[in-house]
Amino acid sequence: MPVAAHIPIASSGSFLITPNVGLMIWVLVVFIVVFLVLRKWVFPLIGQALDARALTISSDIDAAEKLRIDADAVLAEYRQRLVEARAQADEIISRARVAGDAHQKEAIETARAERERLLEQTRRDVEAETRRAIDEIRSEVAALTVLATEKVTRKVLTGEDHKRLVEEALRELDFSALGGGDN
Amino acid sequence: MSAITAPTDTRPPGAPAPAGQADKPAGKAGKAGMSTMKKVLLGLGGSYLLGLVFFIAVFGFKPHKSLQVLHNTFTPTDEFKLSTWFSAGPIDFNKGVLYVLIAAVLTLWILFYVAKRLKQRPGRLQTAVEMFYGLTESMTNDSLHDNKLQKKYFPLIATLFIFILVSNMIGYIPLPIDTLEKFKVFGAHIPSFQIYAADTNVAFPLILSLLVFCLFTWERLKAQHGPIGFLKSLMPSGITGPIKPLIFVIEILSYFLRLISLTVRLWANLLAGHMLIAFMGGELGVLVGDPWVQWLLLPIGLAIFAFEAVLIAGLQAFIFSILTAIYLGDAVSSH
Numbered sequence A: 001m002p003v004a005a006h007i008p009i010a011s012s013g014s015f016l017i018t019p020n021v022g023l024m025i026w027v028l029v030v031f032i033v034v035f036l037v038l039r040k041w042v043f044p045l046i047g048q049a050l051d052a053r054a055l056t057i058s059s060d061i062d063a064a065e066k067l068r069i070d071a072d073a074v075l076a077e078y079r080q081r082l083v084e085a086r087a088q089a090d091e092i093i094s095r096a097r098v099a100g101d102a103h104q105k106e107a108i109e110t111a112r113a114e115r116e117r118l119l120e121q122t123r124r125d126v127e128a129e130t131r132r133a134i135d136e137i138r139s140e141v142a143a144l145t146v147l148a149t150e151k152v153t154r155k156v157l158t159g160e161d162h163k164r165l166v167e168e169a170l171r172e173l174d175f176s177a178l179g180g181g182d183n
Numbered sequence B: 001m002s003a004i005t006a007p008t009d010t011r012p013p014g015a016p017a018p019a020g021q022a023d024k025p026a027g028k029a030g031k032a033g034m035s036t037m038k039k040v041l042l043g044l045g046g047s048y049l050l051g052l053v054f055f056i057a058v059f060g061f062k063p064h065k066s067l068q069v070l071h072n073t074f075t076p077t078d079e080f081k082l083s084t085w086f087s088a089g090p091i092d093f094n095k096g097v098l099y100v101l102i103a104a105v106l107t108l109w110i111l112f113y114v115a116k117r118l119k120q121r122p123g124r125l126q127t128a129v130e131m132f133y134g135l136t137e138s139m140t141n142d143s144l145h146d147n148k149l150q151k152k153y154f155p156l157i158a159t160l161f162i163f164i165l166v167s168n169m170i171g172y173i174p175l176p177i178d179t180l181e182k183f184k185v186f187g188a189h190i191p192s193f194q195i196y197a198a199d200t201n202v203a204f205p206l207i208l209s210l211l212v213f214c215l216f217t218w219e220r221l222k223a224q225h226g227p228i229g230f231l232k233s234l235m236p237s238g239i240t241g242p243i244k245p246l247i248f249v250i251e252i253l254s255y256f257l258r259l260i261s262l263t264v265r266l267w268a269n270l271l272a273g274h275m276l277i278a279f280m281g282g283e284l285g286v287l288v289g290d291p292w293v294q295w296l297l298l299p300i301g302l303a304i305f306a307f308e309a310v311l312i313a314g315l316q317a318f319i320f321s322i323l324t325a326i327y328l329g330d331a332v333s334s335h
Helices: A021-153 A159-172 B018-028 B036-059 B076-080 B095-115 B124-143 B147-170 B203-223 B227-234 B243-288 B291-333
Strands: B086-088 B091-093 B175-185 B188-194
Touching (some): A021 B091, B076 B175, B091 B095
Antiparallel strands (some): B175 B188
16 A cells, blocks of 8 residues: 655644733633623523523422422322221111111011901901801791792791791791801 | 645546435435335435445546646645735734634624523523533622622623634635635636634734733732732742742743643634644645545544534633633742
């Protein structure tokens, strides 16, 4: 590789280390202008904005802390209420269960009494109907007896005869079957 | 950087530009299933190797030095020369002045733009400016413990930081300012594009360092109630015996060397960075006359460019301003 025998890097490079006075003055003037402008109009604005944000963040942190404390209190209260509500609910359930049992027992007793009452009523009705039926049969038998006797004896019977004949006929009849064995 | 194309244009007409070469195969390279990043890297690597083969095949290893190089009239450092464009009385106007003015306008524009639109919920630019503000404020407060002095010197330290930072950053944007090397566009002679920073000229950091030096010396004189106290304050406590004069001389030297160190640190870093970018970006290839050397070194030039722009520009601005804060703090707290 033909590398150059010499490389004229700084044959006239003294200007590199010689300060250019004109440029120094330019830099000084421009820098001072920039410095004065920034100090007067820019840095205060940025500083105020950062201070305001720091203040906001600080108050936000305080507010968040207060909120957290409030939230903790609310949560504790809520938990307490939840425990109370659970206890109340358990009590209500147990009372409802007791009341339900009592109600059920009462309903059963009522139903049983009603059934007994209805049975008794039915029994009485049946007895009354039976009695009425027996009385009707008795009347019918008496009438038939009188009629039959008149035809056999060919004479008109008096009231005394009627009464005697009916009583005799009824004495001979057995109504025990109609009355269920009771008569 | 302008010298890359100005002394000799070794690339034949129709030869693809480096960026174009890098892009085209990047799209075709790679197989199914490869990640996009891998494809791009393979494409770039392939293009780079192809370019190297191309330049060797076309130009070989035989040097193609330009006439300026052959006649020793091409000096890479010339691009840092400040040639006067025009004068207004004793005031010269050159590219260094232009960069200082651009830096000032940009600094003011950015900060005014942000300051007039400050929001409770900041955007990216506002966040960056607030970070800069917070950083300079904390470095001031850490060095100067007196609240009055903090308020007094914070604007100076912050202005130094932002002004140097902007000056450094615009130094990585190629602008047509190299009036020593021109190219023709429709008959018009346009200055070559160049990356240049005002602080590659020693005048820029020197005047700022002088300003800072004068300020911290003045503060020390005030704090020590005159020159005697000033000189006494330079001596470290607890030193006795014959070594005292020697230490005193060393301390005096080190005090005045602060001016040199502040100046040289900023200036040398920026100048060396720009020279490295220029050399690796093509000037070395121009000097040796081999186009393939230009191509070979181009990635190194790009890497140095990225390193300088991303790290050095901000770092040097930070170092200059924090040293200012430290020196000022030392001036008012030394006994």
